[in-house]
Each structure stands twice: as structure tokens, then as C-alpha cells.
Amino acid sequence: MSAPDITRRTATLNRNTNETKIQISLSLDGGSLQSLGGAAEDASHATQTSAAQSININSGIGFLDHMLHALAKHSGWSLSLACQGDLHIDDHHTAEDCALALGSAFKDAIGPIVGYKRFGTGFAPLDEALSRAVVDLSNRPCATVDLKLKRERIGDLSCEMIPHVLASFAQNAGITMHVDVLKGENDHHKAESAFKALALALKEATTRTGSNDVPSTKGVL
Numbered sequence: 001m002s003a004p005d006i007t008r009r010t011a012t013l014n015r016n017t018n019e020t021k022i023q024i025s026l027s028l029d030g031g032s033l034q035s036l037g038g039a040a041e042d043a044s045h046a047t048q049t050s051a052a053q054s055i056n057i058n059s060g061i062g063f064l065d066h067m068l069h070a071l072a073k074h075s076g077w078s079l080s081l082a083c084q085g086d087l088h089i090d091d092h093h094t095a096e097d098c099a100l101a102l103g104s105a106f107k108d109a110i111g112p113i114v115g116y117k118r119f120g121t122g123f124a125p126l127d128e129a130l131s132r133a134v135v136d137l138s139n140r141p142c143a144t145v146d147l148k149l150k151r152e153r154i155g156d157l158s159c160e161m162i163p164h165v166l167a168s169f170a171q172n173a174g175i176t177m178h179v180d181v182l183k184g185e186n187d188h189h190k191a192e193s194a195f196k197a198l199a200l201a202l203k204e205a206t207t208r209t210g211s212n213d214v215p216s217t218k219g220v221l
């Protein structure tokens with residue numbers, strides 16, 4: 001992994017196992033990923049490029065791409081993620097490993113928890129669905145997730161993997177995360193509002209305060 005630079009918080013990562021091969025480029029501050037070696041744009045999966053953000057996600061699971069796209073977009077990130085996973089088995093390794101790798105990239109990109117707001121809260125509706133996310137850049141991995149999903153799967157992603165994706169991200173990101181769907185009927189809406197709420201919470205928590213203070217009574221995080 002590359003060291004995060006001071007002005008633009010970035011990370012690149014390759015994670016290879018017998019189950020998945022993942023490449024990630026992440027900039028918490030948006031902008032172009034070209035200097036980080038972000039993958040070329042391909043309209044066949046979740047892609048969105050503007051002057052502010054470049055997002056290009058191809059996990060091999062369409063609904064996971066959609067969720068990570070929402071997370072990146074509303075966090076203000078630029079994100080390139082490509083995964084070749086063992087989807088001939090099922091979606092488990094691919095969904096879990098993409099989330100673990102993204103968590104590692106996030107932790108690398110934020111660097112030491114110095115001069116950060118640290119806590120963040122997000123509420124996001126999607127039509128009838130409403131979700132709340134509360135995060136703490138605590139360096140203490142912990143996730144409680146209650147999405148109230150009723151279906152077996154959404155597209156090619158098992159619903160049981162969706163809270164597991166969020167918890168896996170929190171584990172390698174080293175953050176405390178509470179994500180709850182407060183209400184909703186449609187499972188696509190509930191899941192998407194949860195990722196959007198998380199995005200808003202992460203955006204707030206990773207806001208720089210302009211000081212060099214460690215935001216902890218212990219003096220270290």
C-alpha cells in the first residue's frame with residue numbers, strides 16, 4: 001500500500017487470494033484517479049465521472065456495484081474497484097473481500113486520526129425508506145447493523161451479505177459503525193438508503209478540523 005499524501009488522502013491496494021483478486025484506488029477527496037492507476041472506464045458496470053469525482057466499480061455483482069457506487073458518490077470519494085472473484089461458487093467471498101479491501105484502503109487513506117472530526121452521523125431517505133448511520137473513527141472495529149431486509153437476495157447479492165459487507169468494511173477500516181434502517185418497505189430502497197446514510201456519516205467523521213489535535217481524551221486513537 002502507498003503512504004497517504006498530506007494534501008489528498010489516497011490509497012491504492014491489491015488484494016489477491018485463491019478466492020478473489022481485487023484492485024482498488026481510492027481518494028477520499030475526489031478528483032482524478034489516473035495518477036493512482038485507477039481502472040479505465042467501462043460503461044458495462046457502475047461508472048460515473050465528473051470533474052469532482054471518478055467512480056468505476058466492477059465487483060462482478062451488479063447490486064454490490066450499485067451500493068459501493070452510492071457509498072463513494074455521497075462520501076465525496078473517487079473510487080476504482082475491480083474484482084475477479086469465485087462467483088461460480090456464490091457471492092460470499094467476492095462481497096466480503098471487496099468490503100474488507102475497501103476498509104483497508106479507507107484506513108490507509110485517512111492515515112493517523114489527527115485533526116479529524118472523528119464522529120459522524122448520517123440520515124438518508126430513499127422514498128419510503130429511511131436509514132441512520134453513526135460512525136466513530138475509533139480504531140476499534142465494531143459494527144451493529146440492522147437493515148430489516150425481507151428478501152432472499154437483491155439482484156445477484158444475497159441479502160444476508162449486505163450487513164456482512166458493512167461489518168467487513170468497518171473491521172478493516174478500524175471504525176465503530178451503527179447502521180439502522182428506521183423504516184421502509186422496499187428492500188432495494190432500504191439497502192440503498194443505508195449505504196447513503198453511511199456515506200454521509202463517513203463524510204462528516206473524516207472532515208478535517210484544521211487543527212493537529214488527536215480527538216480523544218486518551219490522547220491517542
Ligand SMILES: [Mn+2]
Binds near residue numbers: 066
Ligand atoms: Mn437504486
